[in-house]
Amino acid sequence: MIARRLLLASPALLLARRAVAQELTWNGVPAQGGLLRGQALAGTRLALDGRAVRVSPEGYFALGFSRDHDPSATLSITKPDGRREEMRLPVAKRDWDVQRITGLPGAMVTPDEAALRRITAERAQLAAARGVDNAGTGFMAPMAWPARGRISGIYGSQRILNGQPRQPHYGLDIAAPTGTPISAALPGRVTLSGDFFFFGQILVLDHGHGVNTLYAHLSQRIANEGDVVARGDRIALMGATGRVTGPHLHFSLSWYQTFLDPQPLLPAEQG
Structure with a gap:
């Protein structure tokens, strides 16, 4: 790990x-x-x-x-x-890994014009969901692991996709078989549910004060937009939708539009 x-x-x-x-x-x-x-x-x-x-x-x-x-x-x-x-x-400076990923379909690395229009629209949806600012304080709860599995990617690493440099990886990847249960890491409300070009099937949860979590590459979304969930509630199943080389959960944490590293907030051992 x-x-x-x-x-x-x-x-x-x-x-x-x-x-x-x-x-x-x-x-x-x-x-x-x-x-x-x-x-x-x-x-x-x-x-x-x-x-x-x-x-x-x-x-x-x-x-x-x-x-x-x-x-x-x-x-x-x-x-x-x-x-x-x-x-x-x-503010402590950190050193970032370089992660090389090969075998991705060419269209997922260099999208065509139609895909780029879709991606632009989806980015606006994500920005709106991650910009929610409400008075909830679910973010103060201890964070729980959203799934069990092998850590296959970490926050901040520079991604080289099929030999081409791309933006850093802004999440924690947990690899396990398709259908593995995924639960809410913090209590909150589902602000976005969709099927996106890069992320595949996703859910975004708002936890108050601009803190939100994103769950991507799902095979099934169980929670619906607008649902209020408790920490540990099952919200989805792991999958391999979107830009992936195998089934895993891309789990990200944000403060408004700023992607953060969820790993320091998680327990040392997966529970």
Whole structure:
């Protein structure tokens, strides 16, 4: 199994976190591809690199860092009494693997004009689903493995398809036989169900505050658009639809339009 985990914060970051102890806490490490989930004092307002961050009435919040985020980020904090401060967050740099995949049909690597029009329309649908911003706090729950199987692809790796460089891989691939059950990794609502060119049959779940998960290459979608699901509910079956070389689940995590690495949030062992 391929596993990449970031466990320790830098001394400077630990000092900064102590300085706002009991006012702002989070789980996770600021790192490229990382998601932080935390809690501030009720009434706190936050902004990451100038972008407002939703904070629930209880103070829960989530924020993420892209695969290629700069070495630092600025977290602006407006306290309930109106006082403001800024915290510099060192964003850990990560090294990315190169993954070479061969044997794909040529049309899946270099689509024709008709396929490109379809792909463009599907990207707009995905962007709309991943842009949902609601007040739910399902993202605060511990994340569960969506399926059991061999890890065949990891987040962030540079993809070389049939010898041609393509965009990085923005998900975690879990390989198992067609029909393997797939469950919701977090509680949430199904915001998109469809059959896409690259992803094949997919589901997108919204977990609140811009946090969403995507399940792709399915053989069957069990959950329907609009369904509210609990963590662990069966939502689909694994398959080999879309651009694949064999049956597997492509599982991705996003904060709004920013793809993140789900693996550091998953238990060490598949459950």
